[in-house]
Amino acid sequence: MKQRILFFFFLITSIAAFAQNDTLEMADTFRSNGKIYVVVAVILAIFTGIILYLIRLDRKISKLEKTSHL
Amino acid sequence: MNKWWWKIACILLLLYTFIAGLNVFNLSVFKVPRLPILYETIRNLYYHVSMWFTMMILFTISVVHAVKYLRTNDLRSDIRSRQYAVVGIIFGLLGYGTGFIWAFNTWTDPNQSQVASFGAIAKDPKLIGAAIALLIYAAYLVLRDSISDFDKKARIGSVYNIFAFAFLFPSIWIIPRLMESLHPGGNGNPALNPSDTDARMRLVFYPAVLGWTLLGVWIATLKVRMAFIKEKKLLRK
Numbered sequence: 001m002k003q004r005i006l007f008f009f010f011l012i013t014s015i016a017a018f019a020q021n022d023t024l025e026m027a028d029t030f031r032s033n034g035k036i037y038v039v040v041a042v043i044l045a046i047f048t049g050i051i052l053y054l055i056r057l058d059r060k061i062s063k064l065e066k067t068s069h070l
Numbered sequence: 071m072n073k074w075w076w077k078i079a080c081i082l083l084l085l086y087t088f089i090a091g092l093n094v095f096n097l098s099v100f101k102v103p104r105l106p107i108l109y110e111t112i113r114n115l116y117y118h119v120s121m122w123f124t125m126m127i128l129f130t131i132s133v134v135h136a137v138k139y140l141r142t143n144d145l146r147s148d149i150r151s152r153q154y155a156v157v158g159i160i161f162g163l164l165g166y167g168t169g170f171i172w173a174f175n176t177w178t179d180p181n182q183s184q185v186a187s188f189g190a191i192a193k194d195p196k197l198i199g200a201a202i203a204l205l206i207y208a209a210y211l212v213l214r215d216s217i218s219d220f221d222k223k224a225r226i227g228s229v230y231n232i233f234a235f236a237f238l239f240p241s242i243w244i245i246p247r248l249m250e251s252l253h254p255g256g257n258g259n260p261a262l263n264p265s266d267t268d269a270r271m272r273l274v275f276y277p278a279v280l281g282w283t284l285l286g287v288w289i290a291t292l293k294v295r296m297a298f299i300k301e302k303k304l305l306r307k
Contacts, residue, residue: 040088040089047088061295
């Protein structure tokens, strides 16, 4: 357990040395053939929904503030 | 809608966080370090860690308003203090949930079933400390909202809020660092120390923190304005 933590910690602190390590399998194909767009599109859809909701709420509250003379 | 600019900044920063954070356009600037065990999950830094940053900032705003109430006896400060604390708790819960997903996929022992080895992970001091801190803040809401007299409610709430904020430090910053933990960032100043995080990741991480914080503040200000309308009569006195 402790060895694993130490290993992990040293990896993080010596990131510069590991930056060139290209042998590890990452999501490279997912990115190069463009499928990461799908994930980001889903995230952005959710995000726009939340933001539109927030803007609508903001406007509604502004209107209420006007009518109640705060 | 008053003062739009920071809300637009919030949206733009978060769009940047999603697009650059997941490196949609496959640019070398946004490539992340290749680390075993973590792999692409290292990108969770932009989301999971930002949640805790936002929580900490919102709790700080909350305690500032609590102190302000005690100095001025202005009920508006008490309402602000309460609403910032609620949104802070929500971000804390989101940080907990995202941390759960991340830990479940990276910390578990590959030789055991995920569920079995998660039992060992759940005992991590950082998780317990964060849970205690959030529960103390939950108690703040229960305590403040259970008192019907508005003056007493505001005063007791504000005093308790200061205690809750003070307790954040031992429970999430000090005790977890004194114990053995799988959670990274036990030494020094995690995330704030520039040499801890890869330069390319900082390019996304700092805007991400700012964007999420602005989102939290936005939600909190909406809640504050709603509460002001609701307590209109009380505030006029």
